[in-house]
Amino acid sequence: MSFTTGCHRPVQRPQNGIKPGYLVEKLQNARDIGKFCDFSIQTGPEIFSVHKCVLGLSSDYFATMFTTEMKEKYETTVTLDDINPDVMKEIINFMYARPLTLGNSDIFELFSAANYFQIEILKKKCGEYLKNKLLASNLPYLMTIWEHANKFSMESLQAAVESHISKNFSLLLNEDDISSLELYHFKVVLKFLNNTLTDEYRFKKIMIWIKHDLANREEHLSELFAVIDLDSIPKSILSELVSNDDAVMRSPQCLKMIINSLANRLPDNKLEKFLFCANEGSSYSLYDVTTDRWSLLTPLDKGKRMHASVVVCDDGIYVIGGEVNQLSVPSVHFISTEKDQGWKACPQINEPRQNCSSALYKSCIYVAGGRKHFKPEPISPDWFVSECLSSVECFDIKNQKWINTIPIPSYGTQQLSLSLVACGNYLYTLCCKRFCYNVCTLYIEQFDGKKWEKISELPNEIPVQAVALNKQLFCLCKSPLRSQTLALFRYNCARNCWKRCAPLTSPANDVSLCVANGKLYAHWMSTSAQGTFKSILEGYNISANKWTNVKKFAVGNAGKLLASCSSLVVG
Known part of the structure; x- marks a missing residue:
């Protein structure tokens, strides 16, 4: 469609207004030079100039800050000492529709920051990135993914980690990786493999984990025994522990648990x-x-x-x-x-x-x-x-x-x-x-x-x-x-x-x-x-x-x- 004015050539009427991405590009450029910025975020020595409207529309955390009676509503700067400056830069770039530069070294910090600032779409992207890393990850890294997924209520990622470990336990549960797990992660692995592995198999893994650092881990033996069903462990294995294992013999709780289990067996x-x-x-x-x-x-x-x-x-x-x-x-x-x-x-x-x-x-x-x-x-x-x-x-x-x-x-x-x-x-x-x-x-x-x-x-x-x-x-x-x-x-x-x-x-x-x-x-x-x-x-x-x-x-x-x-x- 066109129209004429006097002797001028026909002029094309704009069909769709401003082209897609025009405002985003303008906001990006404005932030780069500090133009029209009305708020700043300080993390460590770094200060980031930003636009309140972008932060409020991208993050529920900032939306609450700017719309409720908080002191930051009337101020022009907020200090966030707990956030890594590099991670804050990634968060702001994401709000301004710039691509993420994810890496293994900072992905968990970014994941935590996305949860802190209540940016659900960024949490989802972090989850998708980590889900694609499952096949190339060892057990300690997988349990770190699981912990973050559990902490941030990412149920699909949590289930994916559990399923991957359950299907590949023979490769993942090797002695080196089992031994390097911290207590909390080790207990979680034992629990969600309850229906995948026998109690005897999990019992053997417990003894491997304990003996890797006996001096510091011996105190957790009875706590780990409580995770499994001792009544399912062959009588010969339990009898051998009571007779010859020093760590078990030094633990009255473990001895009581084993003796009770042996007493349960039919004569x-x-x-x-x-x-x-x-x-x-x-x-x-x-x-x-x-x-x-x-x-x-x-x-x-x-x-x-x-x-x-x-x-x-x-x-x-x-x-x-x-x-x-x-x-x-x-x-x-x-x-x-x-x-x-x-x-x-x-x-x-x-x-x-x-x-x-x-x-x-x-x-x-x-x-x-x-x-x-x-x-x-x-x-x-x-x-x-x-x-x-x-x-x-x-x-x-x-x-x-x-x-x-x-x-x-x-x-x-x-x-x-x-x-x-x-x-x-x-x-x-x-x-x-x-x-x-x-x-x-x-x-x-x-x-x-x-x-x-x-x-x-x-x-x-x-x-x-x-x-x-x-x-x-x-x-x-x-x-x-x-x-x-x-x-x-x-x-x-x-x-x-x-x-x-x-x-x-x-x-x-x-x-x-x-x-x-x-x-x-x-x-x-x-x-x-x-x-x-x-x-x-x-x-x-x-x-x-x-x-x-x-x-x-x-x-x-x-x-x-x-x-x-x-x-x-x-x-």
């Missing part, structure tokens, strides 16, 4: 060597894990009792409740593990229940949870609420009597499942409360014989089964966020902490857990491509955090694992 003469299995209906069998021998027990009854609970005591096995023909029953039966005399009827539980959980605690059998009736198809949401049994019953074995005891506080409405297990001096319950669709929380409560107390929780996990081993709870869980795949979690009762265990070698859904011969076993049914079924038994190595295949049975030989015992019954 060899009391190991449970037999897995108690439920086959179809009321048929039960025992499997000797040491001799690979099966024995079929005398059938319980002629009916098809399903969903019963099983407790193994010193002298026999109790089968409690269940359902027959879709009706819950109060029946309780006992069979001796000393001699085969068949099943014996015992006093019935007060409330008929199926899918309940039971455990032996202080010479009494505790029964909790379960439901009144067989699950309807399809299941309505109201059924979960109306069918939950919140009562807890206790069976005095000596007096052969059932009594109602203190109910579990967290168990009641909107419950998805419950698991009861005795461990050490306490009875534990793991129950799950549903808040809304796909949102639930697993609660752990402990019972000392007088009251229940909630001690921990695990979001979005539903307990399927729990067993105790070496004063730890192993809980098989499913999650609404993880489809149908089961996961195994380990809860350390003494340290009140959770750890996710290695997955099974096959993504099985219907898995049962059992402890025998001092080891954890898992059992499930597997289907081949040809449609044939196999019964799979796997063992879990706690120290190595690894599952290994133990045995494959024909379908008729093994049912669902329910418990373990130390004697064998020949039916």
